Amino acid sequence: MRLRISVFLVVALMLLVGTTQAQDDLRVLATTSIVADVAQNIAGDLLTVDTLVPLGADTHAFEPSTADAARVAEATLLLTVGAGYEGFLGDLLENVGADTVQVIVVSNGVEILAFSDGHDDEHADSSAEAEDEHEGDDHHLGVLGGDLECAADEHEAADEAHAEEDHEHGACDAHVWTDPANVVIWANNIADAFSAADPANASLYRANADAYIAQLEALQEEIDALMAGVPEAARIIVTNHEFLGYFAYAYGFEVVGTVLPGATTDAEPNPQELAALITLIQAEGARGIFAEVSANSQLAEVVAQEAGIAVVTTLYSESLSPADGPAPTYLDYMRYNAQAIASALTG
Ligand SMILES: [Zn+2]
Numbered sequence: 107m108r109l110r111i112s113v114f115l116v117v118a119l120m121l122l123v124g125t126t127q128a129q130d131d132l133r134v135l136a137t138t139s140i141v142a143d144v145a146q147n148i149a150g151d152l153l154t155v156d157t158l159v160p161l162g163a164d165t166h167a168f169e170p171s172t173a174d175a176a177r178v179a180e181a182t183l184l185l186t187v188g189a190g191y192e193g194f195l196g197d198l199l200e201n202v203g204a205d206t207v208q209v210i211v212v213s214n215g216v217e218i219l220a221f222s223d224g225h226d227d228e229h230a231d232s233s234a235e236a237e238d239e240h241e242g243d244d245h246h247l248g249v250l251g252g253d254l255e256c257a258a259d260e261h262e263a264a265d266e267a268h269a270e271e272d273h274e275h276g277a278c279d280a281h282v283w284t285d286p287a288n289v290v291i292w293a294n295n296i297a298d299a300f301s302a303a304d305p306a307n308a309s310l311y312r313a314n315a316d317a318y319i320a321q322l323e324a325l326q327e328e329i330d331a332l333m334a335g336v337p338e339a340a341r342i343i344v345t346n347h348e349f350l351g352y353f354a355y356a357y358g359f360e361v362v363g364t365v366l367p368g369a370t371t372d373a374e375p376n377p378q379e380l381a382a383l384i385t386l387i388q389a390e391g392a393r394g395i396f397a398e399v400s401a402n403s404q405l406a407e408v409v410a411q412e413a414g415i416a417v418v419t420t421l422y423s424e425s426l427s428p429a430d431g432p433a434p435t436y437l438d439y440m441r442y443n444a445q446a447i448a449s450a451l452t453g
Contacts, residue, residue, distance in 0.1 A: 134154070134155045135158055136158065139161050140439065145212075156177070158170070158174060178199070179202045183303060184207045186209055187212060188211030215295065216282045217246050245355065254278075286329070341359040346398055346401060347371045363390075416451070418446050
């Protein structure tokens with residue numbers, strides 16, 4: 107009898123250990139705090155999602171350490187934005203050995219926009235009227251993971267060359283999360299990835315994703331109402347580096363130029379480019395310059411002062427804020443940015 111009980115106990119214990127083991131074995135790492143927050147909502151308390159790029163850091167300038175490489179090597183799933191956003195990823199995965207970690211591109215299925223052409227030649231020789239309207243599908247490059255792949259080096263190419271080839275083929279703008287509709291796609295992709303890795307809990311991941319998507323839809327309604335208060339004529343803006351393309355497209359804004367040339371935050375404009383931007387701002391009637399907390403915004407302030415328009419230097423772009431800041435979650439991040447943009451353009 108005693109033997110039977112202990113056998114029963116051992117089997118029961120093995121079953122229990124077996125269940126928790128499955129989830130402990132599943133180590134989820136996300137490249138950025140924004141991806142990690144969305145993923146944690148879908149993981150609920152089943153999984154812990156860690157972040158690779160430190161909070162507040164600029165993903166465009168991120169250089170992984172050997173400790174970072176070790177964290178990637180230990181991960182089961184690596185959740186990435188994709189579309190060429192994580193320029194550091196190719197070398198990192200090569201060092202780690204690509205077989206050990208499964209890379210999930212959460213933006214697969216998103217309609218990718220091209221970076222707009224920035225503030226140089228393009229705008230100087232075209233009439234303001236022509237630029238006023240959306241150019242419709244000209245901005246759409248294709249569906250990521252479907253008919254479109256965006257190489258990581260396109261991001262840099264847009265920055266360095268910023269000419270002929272990139273204009274023709276269009277470099278992918280990877281800042282897809284500035285439109286919550288794209289984060290609905292993220293949520294579905296993440297739920298699918300978690301379910302594939304941990305099928306026993308598939309229905310829980312699905313339920314968590316559905317609950318989070320309901321919050322994203324409420325967020326969209328909130329932003330719609332906020333933007334309804336921004337006059338059409340005030341929806342012409344300039345950004346520090348180009349990170350609001352999807353937001354602009356979704357809410358009827360036009361980004362007529364950027365302070366920093368190209369797609370990343372590591373390039374600096376020359377004096378002629380700055381002078382051309384000020385002329386452009388006046389010609390297009392742009393109302394505000396929007397800069398991100400993670401990059402140097404001194405030039406944005408100088409340009410805004412010269413052009414006599416509003417400047418906001420506290421938007422969040424690549425990262426969430428710390429827990430005690432204004433944007434500790436993706437939902438807060440969008441609310442905070444949308445409110446700052448609306449109040450600068452209506453105030
Ligand atoms: Zn960026």
